[in-house]
Amino acid sequence: MQETKKEPGTSGTPDAPGIPAEEAGYGRVFAVREFRAVFAAHAFSLLGLMISEIALSVLVYRLTGSPLMSALTFAVGFLPYLIGGTLLSGIADRFPARRVLVVCDLVCAGFVAVMVLPGAGIAVLLAMRCALAVVAPLFQGARMATLTDVLGDGDLFVLGRSLLRIVSQSALLVGFGLGGLLLSVVSPRGALLITVATFLTSAALLRFGTRRRPARSGARAPLVKDSLSGARQVLADRRVRVLLLLFWVPPMFSVAPEALAAPYADGLGVGSAGLGLLMCALPVGTIAGELYAGSRLRPEARARLALPLVCCTLLPYIGYVLHPGLLWSLLLLTLSGAGSAYSLGLDQWFVRAVPQELRGRAMTLNTAGLMTVQGVGMALAGVVAEFVGVAATVTGAGVLGTVCCLLLAVEARRTEGSAAEK
Template identity: 80%
Template sequence: MTTDDTTATTTAPPPTGYARVFAVPEFRAVFTAHILSLLGVVISEIALSVLVYELTGSPLMSALAFALGFLPYVVGGTLLAGVADRFPARRVLVVFDLVCAACVLPMTAPGMGIGLLLTLRCALAVVAPVFQGTRMATLADILGDGDLFVLGRSLLRIVSQSALLAGYGVGGLLLTVVSPRHALLITVGTFCASALLLRFGTRRRPARAVGGGALVTESLRGARQVLANRRVRVLLLLFWLPPMFSVVPEALAAPYADELGAGSVGLGLLMCALPVGTIAGELWAGARLRPTARERIALPLVCVTLVPYAAYALHLNLPVSLLVLLLSGAGSAYTLGLDQWFVRAVPEEVRGRAMTLLTAGLMTIQGVGMALAGVVAEFAGVAATVAGAGLMGTACCVLLAVAARRTE
């Protein structure tokens, strides 16, 4: 056997699928920091909600503490988006992690008033879209704008979906051991640990754009620049509109479980089915499909992902309802193809602002979808509302898919 043959047979094969992404040291730091930040967010949401209820005895105030984690997204995503490109990305990520820690730390002090607690909660939500948008743009810097970026983005989404399944359970278990204020103190540690990982685990890169004016003005100008591109506008709508309809069963899970007589166990299963399907779909598409295949199926998949919801009109039992949600969740694998198109379509100098706008719009429109679902269900009933969301959402997706095809 020749020397060349020996080398060929003993050299380890290159990593494939998601393993390729974990082979990049900087991504490992970003991924671990994402888990720590997400853990901090989830625990702080639960602990603050419980703390507010303990202080006020009001379910409304407790729910408001939770809802304030979503409402200010649109403020930060539009007025502060310029931060993502105006300053070096690593600095933005580290500083915003420390800002989150600084917002949570005063919450742990005894005697903190409800008004200040909710104000600090709002501050966390304002900086969240800028942090997330900057992190998405940083992924493109670290992994390039090709397939590695798509896989890295997919992994962060999978972690976020997994938090829906496990995070709140872990947080609830933690609160059986420590007080809400001590749980909040733990989140301060997770945010600081995330900041340290990002500071020493990623390298410094220059800002994408040089700021020449007021931050708010620059942020709004950047948003206009992003939205001026027809291709980008269509892709943003493809990211935003399907989730607005897909959250309808989640928003109505409690009354639907009550109609089925499924109890708390059934409610838990209904809440878990969609994210389980989403995780399975993304893992399959990321690990098994080539980049060209993921792009090829993106538009057909987005057109059918909400179709299963129409089956709710048949007044399904619990097992079939769970199957419907699993199938619809699996269809969200279309996002891998959209990620690739979006990062190609957005100019690098406004990439951070575009990613921030994407994040803010996604969170805001899901909140709108949940609110509208509740209003419609008051008049039409749960099953009809979910079925209607499936039909109307499918029609919107088909129109957007046609528009996306025309902008290629």
């Protein structure tokens, strides 16, 4: 499919004709009817996932009495992301996006419905959890690519994706609390039934709230071969490759305080309340940074600040060398989270650097890589902390992460204006 040329500074979509990119704000994004459907579907899917993770963890613990098995219900969700995001990513481009999104939601509803069955044992529960993680990057990648159809590839897309991230971060603040409250009145399997309903609602919103569009790619090669070929094409471009690394590397280091929050809170003697605050500080900073950058800064300013911010976002972690108390730790984490506003600038560069016929695969690969490196980062933080302690591990993540970000920023400058982005 040939990429449709758009006039500079317009949204390029029928739903939002002629909206100047420099005037686009969050309110303008919600003015696009199809985006409202995508946004609502995202909220329902996210709600379902949060409930299912809590309910499944509790259910596995009740069946086994093992904290390790309960923790595995979270851990097994990382590796399948990489599998689905690489071997099956071609699905996002070779079929109409709306069909991919609706089918993914229906398949996920089916997987969770299997978990609800009274006879479903531990093996079945973990297998279904893995299956959900295989489908997730396909859904998320296709949804991100769909945003370019709905909002164009200008500033409206950047703000639309920002809103979806804000919802995801907000869910971290309230989702687990709501899930715990829900489990106080219904059984874990009953909570999983609610997850089935949220996936079905998401599917209905996407089916009837978005327009049918043709597939981006007419590829008819075997799926796995097509997916791997697409991944190679995406990674072969120097500009795209460095942007992907800029998406992946900071989160790989930034998860260190989250992975080690429990032992650090224990060392400070702040109890479960302090632990909750430590877990919330980074998402709070992220939401604040995204909201400010999206609502107060012009697109040109966000682009100028992207690389300086990505180089600074991990610097607050170096403050852990002083073994800060609770209040100082919260401040450092909030500042680091605010630095993640660099994502708005990267989003704009990334969507322009990837050819339209590869966008679904590129977005899927981005999502899969992001989840995988965060899992690796958490595991590495835990291993290192066993030898040098929590404070030294977080400090090291700040130092090493900042160095890596600086090197990537230099490479990103070198690739500006590459042919793929013109």
